[in-house]
Amino acid sequence: MVIEKSINRQKFLAEKFRTFYVSKFKKECNLSDIEYREFGFFYWEPSKFVRHLRFINIENLAKHIISKVPKHIYSSAARYEVPNAPNMKLKSLIDCELIFDLDVDHIPTPCKKDHDKWVCKQCGTTGTGMAPKTCPAKKCESHSFEEMSWECEKCMEIAKSEIFSIIEEFLSNDFGLNPKTDLFIVFSGRRGYHIHIENEIYRKLDSNARREIVDYIMGKGLVPSYHGFSLKSGNKPNKFETGWRGRMTRFVIKFLKESSPNELLKILTRRVNIINVKKDLVAQLNSRNPSWSYPNIGEQTWVNLINAAIEKYGAKVDQPVTIDLHRLIRLPGSLHGKTGFLVKKMSYNELEKFDPFSHAQVFEGSIRIHVHTAPQFRIGNENFGPFKDQKIELPMSAAIYLLCKGVANLL
Ligand SMILES: [Zn+2]
Ligand SMILES: [Zn+2]
Structure with a gap:
């Protein structure tokens, strides 16, 4: 059947x-x-x-x-x-x-935990969001997951x-x-x-x-000192510049503004006051001639901060x-x-x-189908669902979408 x-x-x-x-x-x-x-x-x-x-x-x-x-x-x-x-x-x-x-599929968007699911193919452990690299179940260590994803606005x-x-x-x-x-x-x-x-x-x-180009746009392997970043340099990067000098400055500003205190502590250590440092550094890096100097933040910490910002905001291409x-x-x-x-x-x-x-x-027209399960979605100007085990008439494009996703059947 x-x-x-x-x-x-x-x-x-x-x-x-x-x-x-x-x-x-x-x-x-x-x-x-x-x-x-x-x-x-x-x-x-x-x-x-x-x-x-x-x-x-x-x-x-x-x-x-x-x-x-x-x-x-x-x-x-x-x-x-x-x-x-x-x-x-x-x-x-x-x-x-x-x-x-x-x-x-390759970007950890925040809403994925609401609409994507994974199942470990080896032990059946399930979770929401992006599949982990290694199954979190004890002694499983599988790297293979069945993923159920959804197209979300x-x-x-x-x-x-x-x-x-x-x-x-x-x-x-x-x-x-x-x-x-x-x-x-x-x-x-x-x-x-x-x-x-x-x-x-x-x-x-x-x-x-092509590898060089894709590495460049992802910022992969970027060495800040090759772009003139060092605490001794007389010509330190500022956010108004072109290329990676300006971009790494802008990325660091964004990173400081958007990261949680816990995320920042992993890089900045407890020797600095995270709340103050955030405010002071953003103000400094927004200027035309930032000194990139701050008590208890050494060159390696800056490099770690730059790398973390590139990791977070660099292009996520396949x-x-x-x-x-x-x-x-x-x-x-x-x-x-x-x-x-x-x-x-x-x-x-x-x-x-x-x-x-x-x-x-x-697709044009409409058809009645049996929807097993579907979150809310939009096709054209109309919203549909969420559905749970329901027979319903839908516009053809919406019905075909659910049939293709394998979450509905013909009557
Ligand atoms: Zn989403
Ligand atoms: Zn497993």
């Missing part, structure tokens, strides 16, 4: 996805150089992943998608001479878009502001890219965004160069996506099989107003 229900659900979703692909795929896809890209598909039934496929144009690609209706669709950021060759060497790389992948806002900060702080200010002409953004269809840089110079970069030239990434114009949301390509100008709960919704 359970299996039958799940097959019915899959068939229904595939049929709805097909209707979308027939009418809107070609308009939404907008992928350049199709004939030079590798494609990969995750099919519903039988459930399997197939890659190393090539299509000569959008018509052929659309035809395949409409006939097979995959659950997830990916294409390469790279362009190859022979995209369908079975291994990377034979594919013969031409070049590759530079990509930054930012996903809420606050999380999506945090993801968007992170994307803005990467584009404005780093790509525009530090690298001199023009956000309006050198890049575009793709909503991943779930909890993240990708930034694609198509600019010719960046496409030619090898993996090592590094391997940027570094790996052969990575497949979600195809714009496809639907995400775990939400039914559109993987939506947009320009920098469109990002500000983009609302995934409205602009990535593609």
Whole structure:
């Protein structure tokens, strides 16, 4: 009975996805150089992943998608001479878009404890929020968890502001890219965004160069003294400067303002009065010429403070996506099989107003379904739920979302 229900659900979703692909795929896809890209598909039934496929144009690609209706669709950021060759060497790389992948899955947002859950696959221990690295149960030590996450408005806002900060702080200010002409953004269809840089110079970069760039924007391995920070220096960083000198000063100010006394005590020790130090240092670092000097705070403590601030506020991108030239990434114009949301390509100008709960919704009509459990969520201008074991008529996009998430069944 359970299996039958799940097959019915899959068939229904595939049929709805097909209707979308027939009418809107070609308009939404907008992928350049199709004939030079590798494609990969995750099919519903039988459930399997197939890659190393090539299509000569959008018509052929659309035809395949409409006939097979995959659950997830990916294409390469790279362009190859022979995209369908079975291994990377034979594919013969031409070049590759530079990509930054930012996903809420990797950001410890405060609301996750309200909407995300995890279960240890080994011992069954459960918890809320992000899964720990190691299971906290005695003698378990498992690193493998089943995670149940939810697309939440606050999380999506945090993801968007992170994307803005990467584009404005780093790509525009530090690298001199023009956000309006050198890049575009793709909503991943779930909890993240990708930034694609198509600019010719960046496409030619090898993996090592990409690692340098991603380390730079994350502040990974940053040594403050290489940026002129030392207590003896006559030219100490101030917050008005460009690059990491100004940024590390601003991060420290933010860290002092936003951290709890306990967090600060871990770095500043008990020799200073945390409340006073917070106020005094923020005032000092806000000035044009801060001395970076304070009783009982030595150079190493400053370095620890800078590092903690970078750890907290540095960009939280998924590094391997940027570094790996052969990575497949979600195809714009496809639907995400775990939400039914559109993987939506947009320009920098469109990002500000983009609302995934409205602009990535593609289904029309309504249907009555059985919802097992769901927290409150919004689709378009309407709020739904929370639901607990309930039969209810919902707009099609809301119903498909719950069916894709596996928390509802057809009647
Ligand atoms: Zn465990
Ligand atoms: Zn959230």
